[in-house]
Amino acid sequence: MKQSKDSNKNPACQGEKLSRRDFLRHAGLVTGGIAVTSMAVAAGCTDGDNTTTPATTPPTTTKPTTTPTSTVNPTTTPTTILPTTTGNGDFIYVPPTSNPELVDVVGCTSKVAADRLYSEEHVWVKPLENNLAVIGMTDKMQLLLGLVERGELVLNLVGTELEYDGWLGNFEGQKMNVDMYSPVTGIIIQVNDDLYINSRVLESEPYLRGWLYVVELSKPEELDNLLDPIEYATAQANPNA
Amino acid sequence: MKPCWICNLGLMPYEQALELQTRLAFLRYKKAIDDILLLLEHPPVVTLGKFGKIENVLVAEDELNKRGISLCRSNRGGDATFHCPGQLVIYPIMDMRSREGNLRRFLSDLEEVVIEAIAAFGVQGERWSEHPGIWVEGRQIAAIGLHFVRGVSMHGISLNVNPELEDFRVINLCGMAGKEATSLTRITKRGVTVEQAAEYVRGAFSAVLDVRLEDISRSQVMGEVLG
Numbered sequence: 001m002k003q004s005k006d007s008n009k010n011p012a013c014q015g016e017k018l019s020r021r022d023f024l025r026h027a028g029l030v031t032g033g034i035a036v037t038s039m040a041v042a043a044g045c046t047d048g049d050n051t052t053t054p055a056t057t058p059p060t061t062t063k064p065t066t067t068p069t070s071t072v073n074p075t076t077t078p079t080t081i082l083p084t085t086t087g088n089g090d091f092i093y094v095p096p097t098s099n100p101e102l103v104d105v106v107g108c109t110s111k112v113a114a115d116r117l118y119s120e121e122h123v124w125v126k127p128l129e130n131n132l133a134v135i136g137m138t139d140k141m142q143l144l145l146g147l148v149e150r151g152e153l154v155l156n157l158v159g160t161e162l163e164y165d166g167w168l169g170n171f172e173g174q175k176m177n178v179d180m181y182s183p184v185t186g187i188i189i190q191v192n193d194d195l196y197i198n199s200r201v202l203e204s205e206p207y208l209r210g211w212l213y214v215v216e217l218s219k220p221e222e223l224d225n226l227l228d229p230i231e232y233a234t235a236q237a238n239p240n241a
Numbered sequence: 242m243k244p245c246w247i248c249n250l251g252l253m254p255y256e257q258a259l260e261l262q263t264r265l266a267f268l269r270y271k272k273a274i275d276d277i278l279l280l281l282e283h284p285p286v287v288t289l290g291k292f293g294k295i296e297n298v299l300v301a302e303d304e305l306n307k308r309g310i311s312l313c314r315s316n317r318g319g320d321a322t323f324h325c326p327g328q329l330v331i332y333p334i335m336d337m338r339s340r341e342g343n344l345r346r347f348l349s350d351l352e353e354v355v356i357e358a359i360a361a362f363g364v365q366g367e368r369w370s371e372h373p374g375i376w377v378e379g380r381q382i383a384a385i386g387l388h389f390v391r392g393v394s395m396h397g398i399s400l401n402v403n404p405e406l407e408d409f410r411v412i413n414l415c416g417m418a419g420k421e422a423t424s425l426t427r428i429t430k431r432g433v434t435v436e437q438a439a440e441y442v443r444g445a446f447s448a449v450l451d452v453r454l455e456d457i458s459r460s461q462v463m464g465e466v467l468g
Binding site: 145 | 290291292316317318319337338339342343344345346348373374385386387388389390391
């Protein structure tokens with residue numbers, strides 16, 4: 001039997017659990033929600049009493065008005081926005097209106113914004129104030145998926161506790177199902193409701209209006225494990241490294 | 242050409258094959274093994290994709306069981322699918338990070354594999370953009386559904402060689418009422434074996450996916466690779 005160079009390291013055979021740090025180092029997740037024509041609310045997410053406990057001041061959340069179902073009703077108005085860590089009223093994320101500066105790395109054929117961090121699994125994280133961060137999918141993800149129509153993006157609900165490397169969302173389209181994984185631990189305090197109306201921004205503006213979540217980070221130190229734009233772009237240019 | 246193992250697993254229950262794929266996908270993700278192509282058949286089973294609708298299973302589960310048909314939920318894309326002996330199941334466990342193109346291209350490549358394989362029997366298969374898979378004169382000869390986990394493919398495409406086509410009536414194919422399945426044997430009006438079809442699938446897979454296939458036995462996969 002042909003042996004690969006790493007075949008003597010076989011954590012699955014030894015029953016060894018893959019560490020999350022190893023996931024970051026080795027990841028190359030091909031996931032992406034590109035053209036989403038509808039959104040579905042994931043089953044199994046927390047709902048009801050959203051009294052989760054963030055790292056700082058417990059937020060006061062409003063109960064989601066959206067009932068978890070398998071398909072989205074575009075006419076349903078999803079829940080209003082979220083609490084703050086300081087308890088100073090609701091927080092509403094408004095994305096910038098101008099495109100971010102892009103990094104330029106030879107061999108990288110996707111757009112990489114210069115103002116945020118990345119997981120190797122094609123999720124970007126833009127830290128905000130007060131331990132908040134915006135999460136979205138990269139341009140690489142939408143290119144990999146290559147779907148513009150008839151896809152369904154399944155996201156978590158407001159109040160969901162994300163775990164590092166836990167389920168972030170899912171894209172289903174054209175007989176393909178692709179999981180996405182969270183690069184951070186925290187609580188979702190906002191979901192991009194505009195995607196219900198205009199999902200094509202996932203393809204056209206992945207770094208602007210195509211954001212997915214605002215998360216209140218419970219382990220901000222996890223940001224240190226993410227890739228900077230140059231590292232991420234370099235990884236795109238050298239996928240077999 | 243990149244190397245790719247190929248293993249004929251024979252008849253394997255769906256759940257066992259799913260577990261095997263999951264473990265192989267993990268090893269592939271860790272780059273502990275090369276890409277691997279699994280060829281097999283399943284005992285009679287209805288599977289539902291991750292978001293497949295139970296209403297597309299037209300027979301109650303207890304009735305399915307009486308007929309010797311299992312019912313399983315899967316993590317692949319797509320809706321209801323029926324597997325049974327006489328159907329060649331093709332599961333490529335491949336690392337997309339090492340391949341050019343996107344996921345849609347990979348799905349299209351798998352369709353092309355089947356198109357080329359059945360062409361050897363004089364059968365012209367067609368794609369249907371609304372419903373991926375391969376169709377012959379409006380009937381489905383191959384169903385497709387994929388799952389990608391951390392850049393590695395699981396599940397694949399299944400080609401009807403000589404199954405009992407009546408059994409396919411327990412589901413709405415691809416979630417569509419009134420669609421029928423067909424097979425190589427039915428279309429060519431002559432006996433075609435799964436082994437014969439597998440040989441052509443093998444050649445087409447190597448050509449379309451641009452890989453060099455290297456045989457690995459079932460015992461090697463089950464024993465050495467998985468420990």
